[in-house]
Structure formats: structure tokens, C-alpha cells
Amino acid sequence: MTAPADGPGAPGGALVIAATPIGNTADASPRLVRALEEADLVAAEDTRRLHRLCQALGVTPRGRVVSCYEHNEEARAAEVVEAVTAGLTVLLVSDAGMPAVSDPGYRLVRACVEHDLRVTVLPGPSAVLSALALSGLPTDRFTFEGFPRRKAGERARALAALRDEQRTMVFFESPHRTAGTLAAMAQVFGDDRPAALCRELTKTYEEVRRGPLGVLAAGVAQDEVRGEVCLVVAGRPPRALGEDEVAAAVEEVVQRSRSGERLKDAAAAVAVDTGLGKKLLYDRAIAADARRRP
Known part of the structure; x- marks a missing residue:
């Protein structure tokens, strides 16, 4: 088969990154079912778990199923590049959720990107x-x-x-x-x-x-x-700064802007460092700079 027509890029081979259910098989989309059935090659983190998923979904993969896990991913990448170059569709799946997110798959994606091959995604469940x-x-x-x-x-x-x-x-x-x-x-x-x-x-x-x-x-x-x-x-809440610290932050914004940095960019950067509001720093910096001008 050729690559699915509903994805980006030119027709031909493609690596399709597909999310699988993270627990409830009813979360599998019709697109995933079709992709499992039609792909020329399926690269799975665990082939036994893939076959259990396919059985639960009532799907029989037409293409060859191969393993792609932490210790063979580097070697498998060359095979995937060769298959996509030849115009085949390779479906990449992990045991649950999105491949390459704390799961195998990054090296396959990277290899296809480096060879300027088509990579697309079939979105779905995410833990x-x-x-x-x-x-x-x-x-x-x-x-x-x-x-x-x-x-x-x-x-x-x-x-x-x-x-x-x-x-x-x-x-x-x-x-x-x-x-x-x-x-x-x-x-x-x-x-x-x-x-x-x-x-x-x-x-x-x-x-x-x-x-x-x-x-x-x-x-x-x-x-x-x-x-x-x-x-x-939760992230760290913004620190409550005293008036002297706020004044120092405003002064840093002013100095950055006088050194050639855009005032908005300077205010945004200092806001990240201090936890102060970007608009507050921007408005106070304008006022402070205006007071200093003759």
C-alpha cells in the first residue's frame, strides 16, 4: 500500500507515529484500526502486546510485524528508512500512548527526518x-x-x-x-x-x-x-518580592532596553526570572525611563 492520503506531504512512503489506548481499548480510533490493518510494516514496542490489542480490536495486520524496543531501535531505524524510501507505510506503535514519549520511537523518527522522508502522526490517547x-x-x-x-x-x-x-x-x-x-x-x-x-x-x-x-x-x-x-x-508559585526587589527588576528591564534589546522582550525575560508580571515590568520601565529623560 502507499502512504495514507489524508496526511501531510507528497504521496509515497511514510512513517506513521500512532498512539494506542493507555488502558481502555474502546479509546482506539477508527484510523488506528485501519492503519493496523493496512500498514506494510508495523514496528511495535512489544509484538505480543500488539497482537493482544489487535485481537481485542478484531484486526489482523496485513503487513509484517517487527519489534522496536530500547535495545534494537538503533538497528531497526535503518530498516524503517529503507522501507519508507521504497514507498512503504511503516506504522510505529508503543505499548500504550504516543511512541517516542518515554517509549521507543525517537530514533526512528529522527532517522526518517534526517533522510528527508515523510513522517506523520495518528493522534490518540496520552497518559x-x-x-x-x-x-x-x-x-x-x-x-x-x-x-x-x-x-x-x-x-x-x-x-x-x-x-x-x-x-x-x-x-x-x-x-x-x-x-x-x-x-x-x-x-x-x-x-x-x-x-x-x-x-x-x-x-x-x-x-x-x-x-x-x-x-x-x-x-x-x-x-x-x-x-x-x-x-x-504544581510549579513553584511566584515569589513575593519587596519594593526594592521590584525596583531592581524594573531597572534591569531599562538597562536591557538601552543595550539594544526590545523593551517587551526585556520585560518578558525579567518576568520569567522574577515571577513578576510582564505588563507590570513593561509599564514601570517605560515610566522610569521617561522620568530620566530631559
């Missing part, structure tokens, strides 16, 4: 966005941090680097490490930092626990956590 939406925490700006480090010392250092992150943070975690990770987060971010523990999303026993990190950590320490886990943590 990251599902947990973010369910958390009740701010969603306008967020960062996905993947799995925290396994070793306690490395994990503590990585979390410390995020201490001043103001965006909502989303993490994946395994159930048997959740208690330790929540305790480490409470120590680094503070017991009172708002957070949510989301597990078994879209499955029968879906659960979302919301509350301060300290409370969540204490609860998990007593109750065994099971299933796939997403942790969502």
Missing part, C-alpha cells in the same frame, strides 16, 4: 495529557519530566534542579517506586506543594488522589500502589 487534565492543577504551561532517576541521590539532584520550575510538572513512575519518589518530592519541593497521583488511567480501577505532597507521600507509604502511575506537581 501525560490525561493526568494533567485530571490533576486540577494549572494546565496553561507544563513540562513533562518522564521517569525520575532510580537511585536516590541522582533523583534528589534531578528534583533539586526543578525546585524553582514554575510550570506544572508531569512525571511517570513505577508503582513500587512511587512512595520513595513522593517522599523525595515532598522534601525538595515542600510538604505543602499541591500535587496529584493518577493511576490506572482509563482502566476499571482508575484513581486520582489530590493534595499536598506531604499528605500524598504519607498516604502512599501506608497503602500499596498498583498499576501505571502519573505524578502531577
Whole structure:
């Protein structure tokens, strides 16, 4: 078969990145069903799980099914490039959710991009966005941090680097490490930092626990956590600055603008550093600069 006509780019071969259900197979879209059935080659993180999904969906892949996991992805990329170059459609799927997001797939995508081959996406379920939406925490700006480090010392250092992150943070975690990770987060971010523990999303026993990190950590320490886990943590709230600090921030905006930087850009940059409002800094910088002019 040739590449699907409803995607971007010229007709011919393509790598199609396809999201699969994260728990409930009813979330599979008609496009995914068709793609599984019609692709010339299916690269799957775990071929056994793919066959179980296809069985649940009543689909029989026509194309060849090959594995694509962490330890063979580099070698598999060359085969995928060759197939797409030959005009074939390669479907990339992981065990759940979007490939290349804490799952294999990045190297395949990168290889096709480097060879100027067509890459398109078949969107669908996402554990990251599902947990973010369910958390009740701010969603306008967020960062996905993947799995925290396994070793306690490395994990503590990585979390410390995020201490001043103001965006909502989303993490994946395994159930048997959740208690330790929540305790480490409470120590680094503070017991009172708002957070949510989301597990078994879209499955029968879906659960979302919301509350301060300290409370969540204490609860998990007593109750065994099971299933796939997403942790969502609020970013650091803007610091309350004194009038002297606000004046210093305004002065920095003025100096940056006099050095050639656009005033709006300077205000935006200082706003990120200080947590102050961009409009506040912009308006005060204009006023301060006007007072100094003859």
C-alpha cells in the first residue's frame, strides 16, 4: 500500500507515529484500526502486546510485524528508512500512548527526518495529557519530566534542579517506586506543594488522589500502589518580592532596553526570572525611563 492520503506531504512512503489506548481499548480510533490493518510494516514496542490489542480490536495486520524496543531501535531505524524510501507505510506503535514519549520511537523518527522522508502522526490517547487534565492543577504551561532517576541521590539532584520550575510538572513512575519518589518530592519541593497521583488511567480501577505532597507521600507509604502511575506537581508559585526587589527588576528591564534589546522582550525575560508580571515590568520601565529623560 502507499502512504495514507489524508496526511501531510507528497504521496509515497511514510512513517506513521500512532498512539494506542493507555488502558481502555474502546479509546482506539477508527484510523488506528485501519492503519493496523493496512500498514506494510508495523514496528511495535512489544509484538505480543500488539497482537493482544489487535485481537481485542478484531484486526489482523496485513503487513509484517517487527519489534522496536530500547535495545534494537538503533538497528531497526535503518530498516524503517529503507522501507519508507521504497514507498512503504511503516506504522510505529508503543505499548500504550504516543511512541517516542518515554517509549521507543525517537530514533526512528529522527532517522526518517534526517533522510528527508515523510513522517506523520495518528493522534490518540496520552497518559501525560490525561493526568494533567485530571490533576486540577494549572494546565496553561507544563513540562513533562518522564521517569525520575532510580537511585536516590541522582533523583534528589534531578528534583533539586526543578525546585524553582514554575510550570506544572508531569512525571511517570513505577508503582513500587512511587512512595520513595513522593517522599523525595515532598522534601525538595515542600510538604505543602499541591500535587496529584493518577493511576490506572482509563482502566476499571482508575484513581486520582489530590493534595499536598506531604499528605500524598504519607498516604502512599501506608497503602500499596498498583498499576501505571502519573505524578502531577504544581510549579513553584511566584515569589513575593519587596519594593526594592521590584525596583531592581524594573531597572534591569531599562538597562536591557538601552543595550539594544526590545523593551517587551526585556520585560518578558525579567518576568520569567522574577515571577513578576510582564505588563507590570513593561509599564514601570517605560515610566522610569521617561522620568530620566530631559
